[in-house]
Amino acid sequence: MTHGATMPRRSLTRRHVTNKVMVGLTYGAAFVATLPLLFILGYLLLKGTTSINLDFFTRLPPPPGEAGGGMGNAIAGTLVLIGVAALIGLPIGIGSGLYLAERRDSRLATVVRVLADVLNGLPSIVVGIFAWQVLVRPFGHFSALAGGVALGAMMIPLVSRTTEEMIRLVPVALREAALALGYSRWRTSLTIVLRTALPGIVTGALVAIARIAGETAPLLFTALGNQFWSLRLSEPIAALPLQIYAFAISPYDDWHRLAWAGALVLIGVVFAISVAARAATRSRFGLGGD
Amino acid sequence: MRMRDLDAYFGATHAVRGVALDLADGDVTAVIGPSGCGKSTLLRCLNRMHETVPNARVEGEVHLDGRDIYARGVNPIAVRRRIGMVFQRPTPFPTMSVRDNVAAGLKVAQGGKPSRSDVNEIVESALRRAALWDEVKDRLTHSATGLSGGQQQRLCIARAIATRPSVLLLDEPTASLDPLSTQKVEELVYELRREVTIVIVTHNMQQAARISDTTAFMLMGELIEAAPTRALFTSPRDSRTEAYITGRFG
Numbered sequence: 001m002t003h004g005a006t007m008p009r010r011s012l013t014r015r016h017v018t019n020k021v022m023v024g025l026t027y028g029a030a031f032v033a034t035l036p037l038l039f040i041l042g043y044l045l046l047k048g049t050t051s052i053n054l055d056f057f058t059r060l061p062p063p064p065g066e067a068g069g070g071m072g073n074a075i076a077g078t079l080v081l082i083g084v085a086a087l088i089g090l091p092i093g094i095g096s097g098l099y100l101a102e103r104r105d106s107r108l109a110t111v112v113r114v115l116a117d118v119l120n121g122l123p124s125i126v127v128g129i130f131a132w133q134v135l136v137r138p139f140g141h142f143s144a145l146a147g148g149v150a151l152g153a154m155m156i157p158l159v160s161r162t163t164e165e166m167i168r169l170v171p172v173a174l175r176e177a178a179l180a181l182g183y184s185r186w187r188t189s190l191t192i193v194l195r196t197a198l199p200g201i202v203t204g205a206l207v208a209i210a211r212i213a214g215e216t217a218p219l220l221f222t223a224l225g226n227q228f229w230s231l232r233l234s235e236p237i238a239a240l241p242l243q244i245y246a247f248a249i250s251p252y253d254d255w256h257r258l259a260w261a262g263a264l265v266l267i268g269v270v271f272a273i274s275v276a277a278r279a280a281t282r283s284r285f286g287l288g289g290d
Numbered sequence: 291m292r293m294r295d296l297d298a299y300f301g302a303t304h305a306v307r308g309v310a311l312d313l314a315d316g317d318v319t320a321v322i323g324p325s326g327c328g329k330s331t332l333l334r335c336l337n338r339m340h341e342t343v344p345n346a347r348v349e350g351e352v353h354l355d356g357r358d359i360y361a362r363g364v365n366p367i368a369v370r371r372r373i374g375m376v377f378q379r380p381t382p383f384p385t386m387s388v389r390d391n392v393a394a395g396l397k398v399a400q401g402g403k404p405s406r407s408d409v410n411e412i413v414e415s416a417l418r419r420a421a422l423w424d425e426v427k428d429r430l431t432h433s434a435t436g437l438s439g440g441q442q443q444r445l446c447i448a449r450a451i452a453t454r455p456s457v458l459l460l461d462e463p464t465a466s467l468d469p470l471s472t473q474k475v476e477e478l479v480y481e482l483r484r485e486v487t488i489v490i491v492t493h494n495m496q497q498a499a500r501i502s503d504t505t506a507f508m509l510m511g512e513l514i515e516a517a518p519t520r521a522l523f524t525s526p527r528d529s530r531t532e533a534y535i536t537g538r539f540g
Contacts, residue, residue, distance in 0.1 A: 105344070177381035180339055181395045181449070182371030195385045 041267070048264035051257045056265070061227055061243065064252045071262050073229045074243035077144070078213065078269075080231055081223060081239055084148025085212055089155025090205055094194075096156070097163025097201075102189055104168075113164075120157040127153050128218035136222060144230075144237035147223025151212045158211060162204025166197040199280050206277035210270045216241035240266045291336065291457060291487060296350035298331050298340055305331040307511040308350075313457075313504070316484040320498035320519065321491045323508035324534070329491045332508065333459050336489065337373040338366040354457065371399065374450030374486075378462040380442030382434035382449075389430040391445055392416050395453040412452055420448035421478055440471025447478060451486065458482065460490040464497065476501050495535060499523050507531045 055070045062069030096112060103109045131150035136142055170193050178188040194201075219225075224236040225246060231237070240262055247259035291313040298306035306328045313319050321329040334340040335348050338359060351358045359369045374395075382391050392413045397403050404412065413430070417423040422444040426437065434445060443463060450458060460479070464472040479488060479501050492498050498505050499519060506516040507528075515522065515531045526532045 171381075173377060173379060173381045174383065176339065176342070177375075177377065177383070177446070178394075179342055180337060180370055180375035180377075182367055182398050182453075184367055184398075187398065192383055192385075196383070198385070 044260060044264045044267060047257070047260035049261075051261035052264065056258070056261055060229065061247070061258065062254065064250070064255065067254050069254075069258070071238075071240065071243050071258060071265070073226065074238040074240045074262065075265065076229075076231060077223070077226065077238035078240045078266075080144055080233075080237060081148050081151055081219070082209055082213055084145065084233065085151035085155055086205075086209060088149060088152030089159055089208065089212075092152075093156045093159025093208070094163050094201060094205075097160040098167060098189060098194060100160065100164040101167035102193075104164075116157040116160050119153075120161070123217075124154060124215055125217040125220075128220055128222055131218065131222045141234075142222060142224035142236040143234050144223055145233040147219045147237065147239065148233070150218035150222050151215060154212050154215065154218065155208045158208040159201075159205055162207070163197075163201050166200030166204060167193055169200065170196045202280040203277040206273050206280065210273040210277070213270055213273070214241055214266055216245055240269075291489075292351075292353040293332075293336075294351040294353070296332070296335060296348070296352065298328070298335050298348050299346065300331075300343065301345040305511055306335065309508075309513045311506060311513055311516055313487055313489065315456075315487050317503040318479060318483050318488045318490065318501055319504045319506060319516075320502035321489065321506045321508060322493075322495055322498050322534075325493070327508045328511040329508050330461050333375075333461050333489060333491050336457070336459055337370050337375055339370070339375065341366070371395070371453065372455055373457045373459060374453070374455040375459040376443070376446050376450050376461065376463045378465045380439055380446050380466070382437070382442050382445055384433065384435045386434060387431045388426050388434050388437070388445065389413050391434045392448045392452050394449055399453050413448075416448040416452035417445075419451060419478075419482065420444045421474060421481075422448055438471075440467050440474060443467060443471065443475060444478065447475070451482065455486060457487045457489070460488065462491050462493060465493065472497075495523075507534060509534070 053070075055068060056072075057070060057075060058072045059068070059070035060073055061071060096116070100109050100113055100116075127150050131146045131153070135146035135149055174196060175188055175193055178192040179185070183192065219239050219242055223239055223242065225242040226236045226238040228238075244259045244262040244266065247255040247262070250256070293309050293311045296306055296309040297304065309332060311319075321332065323329050331340060336352055338348075340346050340348055348360060351360060353359070354369070354372065358364070359366075383394060386394065389410075393409050396409055396412060403409075414423060414427075417426060422441060425441060426445075429436070434442065437445060443466075447458075447463070464475050467475065476497065479490065482488060483503070490498075490502065502519045504516060505519045505522045507514045507522065507526075507530075509530055515526060515528045517527070522531065523535055526535060
């Protein structure tokens, strides 16, 4: 241990300078990290806002060369796809997360954990091919269901791992208190442990939904896209990312403008979900809030 | 409650060694001893909580009202419903209101869940017996995590006695509390005697002397001596007990 008083003056000054430089560097890094988002947001606002009006949310895409129109069917389609994905991804993801946390040392849990990580890292186009093979090829046509299943499959590992982490944050003492009160194991898991971890699990679920909302690759040969209104699960369905892609690579200026507006709306949806996730974490009863 | 040849293990570690001890109904028994002597483990053998830890096991017999709770066919959940337990740190359920915390054990009580008005009555009586009613009666629907540490601990005691258990196990219940809250919990233990058989693990010998009828001294997993509290503290039979209570070790 060296005391400040016995330190040579020069070394102290040098440490002050080093400190200043390092703090400056971290500030710089933090700023640069947010730059891409700021640029993207700024550019989208610049290009997209002019095309956002009521029509954009209610009308069908216009034929080439015609002004006006919107992406109403794609917005509705994306909501349908998210709904199907959530119906598949949330119960399975939360259930397996609960299992992983409660039986953390069992051999099956170790295997499932590794597989979930592999699934998490799987390129989304591969998930799309899987859904095509299983749900498109046998039926002979593209469908909203196949798209929703592909997105749901992507949600499972995300939800599973966050659920496991959140449940592990619940103190063992709480579990023991419930067991000592005469709660059975499953009742303790569901009514005390899962309930206590719920705000965190909800946050994880919303983050997973935000993550898949913008996925394009798994939808390319499953949901396919649709120029018309259709909410049926058995038929091809429009989706915002697909519509943006289709319009952005087209040669028409009107379509380009709609694509910019669509991108802005998509970011808006993801942003709204993230805000909701933060609000859920701050909930009064439960972990993570106070 | 009677323990015979009670042994408890964590894997290869022999934490409780051949303990035999009788607890008279309605008595307060204090278990004292240095850290790691097995007193908490012993306590957790009495409501079959020890076995919930991975690799932990128990051998021997613990009789409650003449029946061995470790006999084949006895459901540990049923045992725990008859024996209340309070831990070192307060463990209110954070997602539940004050009222629901006290009522938590009633949901799984034998004979089904009581009616809503019965629950309210039981909650009030449990909170009164835990000397907490006056402090929380206006915020029964608030989150239990808003209470102070001492109030949370008394809430846990209320939760444990709401189901009218025949035995109450207290594992260093005042270790994380300030002196004033400690005093309240001690008074509470004194009030509850005769009504329920109490076993309290404590590091604090003055506390054992103040509130217990019988004191048991443990050392390295063995029960060295159990005697009426006054006798144990004034004329211990075993030299190791004497060494411990006079502060020569531990």
